[in-house]
Amino acid sequence: MIRFSVTIERWCSNRLPEEALHHADAVVMGEAEGILHRVLEDFERNRMRGIYKNERLPDLSGLPRPRFDLLHPKHRRFIHSVQATRGCPHDCEFCSVTPFFGHRYRLRPVKEVLADLEASFERSSSKAVFFVDDNIVGRTDYAKELFRVLIPHPGPSLVGCSVPREPTGSRPLASIFPFALVGYDRSKNAGRALKED
Secondary structure, X not given: OOOOOOEEOOHHHHHOHHHXXXXXXXXXXXXXXXOHHHHHHHHHOOOOOEEEEOOOOOOOOOOOOOOHHHOOHHHHOOOEEEOOEXXXXXXXXXXXXXXXXXXXXXXXXXXXXXXXXXXXXXXOOOOEEEEOOOOOOOOHHHHHHHHHHHOOOOOOOEEEOOOOOXXXXXXXXXXXXXXXXHOOOOOHHHHHHHHHO
16 A cells, blocks of 8 residues: 655745644645654654644755756756755845745855756756746855856856845846846856956
8 A cells, every 4th residue: 555645845834834734744844954854754654743843944055966867857848946045135024035934045055056957957958047046146246156157157058037126226236147137148248247247
């Protein structure tokens, strides 16, 4: 007999875990790293405990490489999803990102992001990338380092990402990241604009 369990780990379940538990065997509150192993151990022992809460924010360095090889090739034809940061340095009252990610903006090492990107390109015809970060330019020094590595990289031909409106009085983001706002331009002009800043 095949045994399976329904586990929920989403934004809404973090706000209403008891309600989410009516539809699942387990609800994971917070980020999965650091707690998922307990959920899986309890599943193996057939002792699901309902609500699992991760009290700490995981360090983003040394995260396991995503298993892109498990995805069906047809799901890798169009775009690759990669994450470089979590959270946002801003605390906008209308936004759920900052409360969910613990009021801390965390960065992955650029070399690990690049390694994930290269792994995602294996056995795939697509070279389009979307960074799933909520605010990839939350720290401009980090974003510049990441984008400078991507400009000469032979992999991505198009990069998309979420970029917030710039705060009043700040330098327009378009002048710093011309390709991040409208897609990744592989032309020499995009690289020159970034290098000159």
